[in-house]
Amino acid sequence: MHPDIERVLLGREEIQERVKMLGETISADYRGKELLAVGVLKGSVVFLADLLRVLTVPVELDFIAVSSYGASSTTTGVVRILKDLDRSVTGKEVLLVEDIVDTGLTLKYLTDHLYQQEPAGLKVCALLDKPSRRRVPVTIDYLGFSIPDEFVVGYGLDYAGRYRNLPDICVLRREIYEARE
Ligand code: PRP
Numbered sequence: 583m584h585p586d587i588e589r590v591l592l593g594r595e596e597i598q599e600r601v602k603m604l605g606e607t608i609s610a611d612y613r614g615k616e617l618l619a620v621g622v623l624k625g626s627v628v629f630l631a632d633l634l635r636v637l638t639v640p641v642e643l644d645f646i647a648v649s650s651y652g653a654s655s656t657t658t659g660v661v662r663i664l665k666d667l668d669r670s671v672t673g674k675e676v677l678l679v680e681d682i683v684d685t686g687l688t689l690k691y692l693t694d695h696l697y698q699q700e701p702a703g704l705k706v707c708a709l710l711d712k713p714s715r716r717r718v719p720v721t722i723d724y725l726g727f728s729i730p731d732e733f734v735v736g737y738g739l740d741y742a743g744r745y746r747n748l749p750d751i752c753v754l755r756r757e758i759y760e761a762r763e
């Protein structure tokens with residue numbers, strides 16, 4: 583195990599099983615439709631890559647990049663668009679894909695932004711939810727796991743840009759983020 587990791591919270595097999603179930607549910611719900619999956623860079627990319635491959639409906643892909651955390655482990659509350667979608671989502675069945683919903687500020691900002699373009703439908707799929715941290719109410723239509731308030735990294739999730747490549751979702755050792763803040 584990586585020396586900066588305290589323990590594995592969700593192992594790779596457990597994640598894959600859950601992703602497969604989510605993919606099956608989403609595919610059933612969108613039967614006969616075409617989906618536009620919108621990945622929120624950068625955290626969602628690993629989850630999105632796995633989710634896409636278990637979907638059985640036609641899928642288009644786009645990305646939006648936002649950041650609120652910067653190099654800090656807690657949100658600043660200000661969401662910035664770093665890269666907008668390549669094309670408008672008007673008239674599309676949009677599935678917004680996130681790695682984690684924490685305060686909800688990112689998701690709230692993004693759903694407001696996308697609704698302005700009048701999609702045919704807009705649903706949210708998030709692998710992780712930390713409900714105890716919520717500051718604004720948001721709806722997650724497809725959720726992987728609800729987790730306690732611990733600082734997790736891996737499977738796309740970072741701390742200060744690192745650890746996204748870890749295959750499991752892991753609790754970061756407290757010393758690692760406390761030393762920097
Ligand atoms: C993280 C995470 C979500 C968001 C959740 O992204 O990937 O997008 O924060 O936090 P919130 O619910 O409190 O808004 P981050 O800003 O760290 O960017 P990244 O995806 O590039 O790591």
Ligand code: MN
Pocket residue numbers: 622623624625626
């Ligand atoms: Mn993110």
Ligand code: MG
Pocket residue numbers: 625651739740741
């Ligand atoms: Mg991040």
